[in-house]
Amino acid sequence: LAKTTQPISMDSYEGQEVNITCSHNNIATNDYITWYQQFPSQGPRFIIQGYKTKVTNEVASLFIPADRKSSTLSLPRVSLSDTAVYYCLVGEGPGSSNTGKLIFGQGTTLQVKP
Amino acid sequence: NAGVTQTPKFQVLKTGQSMTLQCAQDMNHNSMYWYRQDPGMGLRLIYYSASEGTTDKGEVPNGYNVSRLNKREFSLRLESAAPSQTSVYFCASLIRRGPNQPQHFGDGTRLSIL
Numbered sequence: 001l002a003k004t005t006q007p008i009s010m011d012s013y014e015g016q017e018v019n020i021t022c023s024h025n026n027i028a029t030n031d032y033i034t035w036y037q038q039f040p041s042q043g044p045r046f047i048i049q050g051y052k053t054k055v056t057n058e059v060a061s062l063f064i065p066a067d068r069k070s071s072t073l074s075l076p077r078v079s080l081s082d083t084a085v086y087y088c089l090v091g092e093g094p095g096s097s098n099t100g101k102l103i104f105g106q107g108t109t110l111q112v113k114p
Numbered sequence: 115n116a117g118v119t120q121t122p123k124f125q126v127l128k129t130g131q132s133m134t135l136q137c138a139q140d141m142n143h144n145s146m147y148w149y150r151q152d153p154g155m156g157l158r159l160i161y162y163s164a165s166e167g168t169t170d171k172g173e174v175p176n177g178y179n180v181s182r183l184n185k186r187e188f189s190l191r192l193e194s195a196a197p198s199q200t201s202v203y204f205c206a207s208l209i210r211r212g213p214n215q216p217q218h219f220g221d222g223t224r225l226s227i228l
Contacts (some may be wrong), residue, residue: 027221034216034217036216036217040203041222042221042222043118043204043206043219043221044157044204044206044217044219045219046216046217046218049216068201085156087156087157094157101159101162101170102147102162102208102217103172103173103174104156104157104158104160105156105161106155106156107156
């Protein structure tokens with residue numbers, strides 16, 4: 001199983017770009033990388049998913065280098081409402097070698113200040 | 115379309131009591147999961163069901179049992195509740211049919227054991 005490692009916490013200010021990096025050294029060939037956001041008292045919510053290079057959607061970008069041993073979630077121009085815990089997860093997606101056992105890491109607590 | 119529905123939302127038990135947490139999804143997903151989240155901590159996988167008719171242990175299965183009743187429903191049972199099982203329990207489901215089809219989470223069951 002691919003284990004993930006993230007910074008425990010990060011601080012930022014409104015309007016800044018935030019980059020959160022996740023290490024997953026033993027990612028399998030068919031594994032996808034997925035990022036979730038969690039607010040207090042709520043279940044995690046999907047942000048973005050990718051396999052290689054760069055993926056962008058309306059809320060974030062995901063950068064994955066060629067060796068796929070890490071990934072970086074980029075949040076452009078954060079606001080106070082982006083204060084949350086962010087998790088990266090390895091193994092979801094079609095064709096993944098993972099038969100179903102999806103393990104969350106400790107996550108990164110992002111605090112956005114005014 | 116309700117997504118993932120968990121019942122009950124809150125419950126208080128006494129040590130030694132038993133209880134079943136219910137989870138149902140209406141998205142025709144193949145895989146279902148039970149996680150627990152202790153205050154200030156990340157999610158830990160208790161049990162999962164990769165497909166109907168199968169269940170497997172996650173990271174922290176001791177003290178719990180599960181039943182995949184049918185494709186829609188996946189229940190979690192505490193046979194003899196202990197204070198260490200006080201936590202928020204999240205159920206999730208996953209289809210793994212194509213990219214960007216991640217886990218969908220319920221709103222959680224907040225369980226306190228006295």
